[in-house]
Amino acid sequence: MAETEARGPWREAWSVFKRNYAALVGLGILALVLTTAIAGPWIYPVDPFDIVGAPKTPPGTDADAVLGTDYLGRDMLAGLVRGGRPTLMVGFFAAMIATVIGITMGALGGYYGGKVDALLGRITEFFQVLPALLFAMVLVMLFTPSLVTVTFAIGFVAWTSMARLTRAEFLRIKQLEYVRAARAIGSSNGRIIWGVILPNALPPIIVAATLATGTAILFEAGLSFLGLSDPNMMSWGMMIGSNRNYLREMWWAVTFPGVCIFLTVLAISLVGDGLNDAFNPRLRTR
């Protein structure tokens, strides 16, 4: 008896994903972080740059600043609530830039091969051997540190692994018979690259892009820690960076934003792992 219910590959993947508890936990944390980042400023409308109390107030001692204050007397909770948005935005958009560059380079190299592949491969290698954080620092310092420059700087240094992954997938898929069949029915190169091969190469790329978001968040935290971030935007990394000199006196000022970064990146990794399992047909138990 053939089943007549049409279950697409995406729905099939979801049915595997939702059986993975760790991935669901990750998804839950991520949803919480996202909700806070989006709706937080309305729920807790305190400006994170306002001085609300005495500097270095420990958590739980001041009703106006439940999680304490930083070295200038700014509300920690306000910082955490507002800090999620720039952190996630940089992470998301930087990963997107990296993915777009990586897919383009990898797809063209893998599909056309030969001289195109050699040229794009050299360019990829050039970017790969540059120390990523240093290169991103240089890029940010060349322009004024802002959310946009930080995002682009991270995107520009993080695309190489995506390019290699995409290229490998294209090399594998382009020799499958359905690609030949697509050419036999008169599909153009562009259509074969973007309409036939890319959709089939997407699952591992999505996993890598998810994990790249986590990496980009860590990068952003690193740059902020070093003082290279938008000074008008309170981000978690910046909170750690500006309070780092007082680490021994006030554990809370670096711990809370650190925990936020940790949980967010962990959640993204768990989701990425779950997606990896969901898209891997060999792990499927039917």
Add this chain to the structure above:
Amino acid sequence: MSQPLLEVADLRVHFPLKKRSVFSAPQTVRAVDGVSFSVRHGSTFGIVGESGSGKTTTALAVMRLLDITAGKVRLAGEAFSEFQGEQLRSARHRVQMIFQDPYSSLNPRMRAGAIVREPMQRMNIGTESERADRVRGLFGQVGLRPDQAQLFPHQFSGGQRQRIGIARALATKPELVVCDEPVSALDVAIQAQILNLLGALQREYGLTYLLISHDLGVVQYLCDEIAVMYLGRIVEYSTREALFEDPLHPYTWALLSAVPRMGRRRRGAPTEGASRMRLEGDPPSPINPPPGCRFSARCPFAESRCHAEEPALREIRTGQRVACHLVRDDGTAPHRPPLL
């Protein structure tokens, strides 16, 4: 019926190999090295040979899915091998292909109906509703239910997938259908179904097939004319009757005697034991094929002339050509045991 649908003249497909070092001479793989044949309207032409004989490369070159090094492919008198760019793209609906592996020939992200509809969309054939009707019709013709058009390839069995592949190949009403090992990836029971389907479709719609196979049984069942390939060249080119009843080339002879069979012996085929011909070794490399006859290195009857001079394909009798020095013009040869 005067002009053949497909004419292939002196087709060559060579692949350059990467140089090992700057100083080494460039090497080329001569996958197909001077192959000529023609296929009549409504007939089935078979190409048989072992792995590496160049039969699939020939098929892909005819489909213009590989670059042709030299030679001509003419389709209904037109120089199909000279077509370029948009002219080639828009002519592709005239030749379609049924692929070997039904598990990799269908895009896993497309529904079966969309797979069959896509060739018509790419080629701008018909209106949206005409295409939908044709998809429904094709599903019926290949023995699938119309409601299965909703399903994705992984929800079908191998035989059903091959039926989808056949429907896709027929969607543009092609003049020539190239079948590359259409059943070799399927179970034996399913093979028979698919072969019967191919035969029925041919009778009903007057299709012309170019069939690539290593399976002599498949070839005998479907083909009107057969070319036997060895190392990029045709060694024997005959009608089905002549090839199976009176094979001339030692290689064909070896191929036929290698077919295991039960019970009734095929007429003219060698008897068990004494006249069974076994080949030693592997085919030589197509990078530097030996001078002379390409089969000479494995041919048990080879003489000095075979190692020096390449035999031409010559007609022994109507509908039977062979490339072998040893076959005399009257069709006798030292390797042939007397016919029963």
